[in-house]
Structures are given as C-alpha cells and as structure tokens.
Amino acid sequence: MIELQNIDQQYSGTQILWDVNLKIEKGSRTVIMGRNGVGKTTLLNVIMGLLPISAGKLTINNKDMSKASVESRPEIGVGYVPQGRHIFPQLTVEENLKISLNCKRQTSKTIPEHIFELFPVLKEMLHRRGGDLSGGQQQQLAIGRALVLNPDILILDEPNEGIQPNIVQLIRDVLLKLNKEQGLTIVLVEQKLPFARAVGETFALMEKGQVIATGDMPDLNDELVSKYLAV
Numbered sequence: 001m002i003e004l005q006n007i008d009q010q011y012s013g014t015q016i017l018w019d020v021n022l023k024i025e026k027g028s029r030t031v032i033m034g035r036n037g038v039g040k041t042t043l044l045n046v047i048m049g050l051l052p053i054s055a056g057k058l059t060i061n062n063k064d065m066s067k068a069s070v071e072s073r074p075e076i077g078v079g080y081v082p083q084g085r086h087i088f089p090q091l092t093v094e095e096n097l098k099i100s101l102n103c104k105r106q107t108s109k110t111i112p113e114h115i116f117e118l119f120p121v122l123k124e125m126l127h128r129r130g131g132d133l134s135g136g137q138q139q140q141l142a143i144g145r146a147l148v149l150n151p152d153i154l155i156l157d158e159p160n161e162g163i164q165p166n167i168v169q170l171i172r173d174v175l176l177k178l179n180k181e182q183g184l185t186i187v188l189v190e191q192k193l194p195f196a197r198a199v200g201e202t203f204a205l206m207e208k209g210q211v212i213a214t215g216d217m218p219d220l221n222d223e224l225v226s227k228y229l230a231v
C-alpha cells in the first residue's frame with residue numbers, strides 16, 4: 001500500500017504539491033489524471049524518492065519512506081517506468097534489462113524468461129542498442145526493465161505517449177494480466193481517457209498541485225471530465 005499524508009513539495013521555493021492525501025491499496029489499479037502541469041509527474045517523483053518533500057508523510061508497504069533515497073525503492077518492491085522511458089541508448093536491450101539484476105531484491109543473475117513472454121520483441125532485439133529501437137520497442141524495454149526487479153508495485157508515467165495503437169493494446173493487456181495473475185499494484189499517470197478507463201479501477205484527479213477527487217472508475221462522470229480533464 002502507498003499512503004501520502006499532507007504532502008507538500010517545492011521546486012526551489014515554488015510550491016507544486018499542496019497538502020496531497022492519497023491512499024493506493026495493495027493489488028489495485030489506480031490512474032492519476034489531470035491536465036498538463038497539475039503535478040502528476042511531480043507526485044510520482046515524490047513517491048519514487050526522486051524529489052524531497054517539504055512536509056507530510058509518505059508510507060510504502062507500511063514503511064515510512066518520507067526521507068528514504070530513490071535507491072531504496074527497488075529494494076522494497078517498487079518499479080518505475082518514467083515519462084520519456086529513460087532507457088540507455090548506448091547499451092543493448094540485454095544490458096538495459098540486466099541493470100535491474102544488480103538490485104538486492106533480485107537474487108537471480110539471469111533475466112526472467114517471463115519478461116520475454118510478455119514482450120517477445122525484446123528477445124528478438126536482445127543484442128540491438130536501446131537507441132536503435134522504435135518508440136514502442138523502447139517502451140516495452142522500459143517496462144521490462146522495471147519488471148526484472150520483480151516489483152509488487154509498478155508505477156508508470158504516460159507509457160503511451162507517441163506509441164502506435166497495437167503496442168498501446170499490448171501494454172494494456174500486460175498491465176491487466178500482471179495485476180490479475182500476480183496481484184501487481186499498478187499506479188499509472190495517464191491523460192488519455194479510454195486507456196485510463198481500460199486499465200484503472202480507481203482514479204485520482206489532480207488540479208493545481210492537489211488531489212481534488214478520488215473514486216471508482218465508473219464514478220468518473222462527464223461533469224468531472226469536463227471540469228478537470230477536457231482542454
């Protein structure tokens with residue numbers, strides 16, 4: 001479970017997150033939504049320990065992570081697929097995947113075979129450089145790399161940006177399968193409503209650095225959409 005209690009965050013004096021409260025249950029699929037610039041990525045970076053908080057408390061799997069470093073996240077089972085993917089372009093697909101094997105949580109020294117079952121293209125491209133892959137292939141690599149850690153929680157920031165529709169479908173199916181079969185908790189930042197509705201069972205809506213509404217996905221009605229999501 002992830003719990004944010006009264007979280008504030010600032011970038012060199014400018015406050016971005018204001019008194020954020022959010023509970024993400026174990027095994028749930030939560031979509032964080034809101035217009036551009038409302039603080040969604042900042043919120044994920046706070047959960048990941050990439051940004052310090054100025055007030056409040058962050059708990060992950062019953063541990064107080066308010067001040068814990070980013071390196072502590074893989075060890076407690078949190079995988080991250082950041083916006084823009086951040087794969088290593090000069091390293092091969094295999095080397096990108098093996099980076100996660102250095103984590104203490106992962107005792108095996110080989111890439112788990114199920115990663116290639118989920119994303120067969122990664123096996124075909126194993127010796128290609130990350131930078132030579134298409135956007136969709138890079139996104140599969142970024143998700144595969146996070147899954148090598150064997151996480152309990154997978155956090156994804158707009159995984160479908162600039163990705164062709166068949167890969168968007170594949171990513172949706174993989175996320176739903178891992179949630180159903182392994183109880184993987186999914187936390188997704190997503191702007192596109194159809195994908196958010198297909199993957200999410202609960203939503204958290206953000207506006208001006210605050211979480212202003214949460215609920216079950218069917219409760220995300222037209223009024224909320226036009227008020228907080230429509231451009």
Ligand SMILES: Nc1ncnc2c1ncn2[C@@H]1O[C@H](COP(=O)(O)OP(=O)(O)OP(=O)(O)O)[C@@H](O)[C@H]1O
Pocket residue numbers: 011016034035036037038039040041042043
């Ligand atoms: N490194 C930074 N330094 C200062 N301000 C920042 C920094 N990164 C983001 N911001 C500001 O914080 C606010 C929230 O940005 P954030 O990227 O979290 O929003 P977002 O909801 O994820 O937007 P998008 O959908 O465009 O990714 C914006 O006003 C942005 O300009």
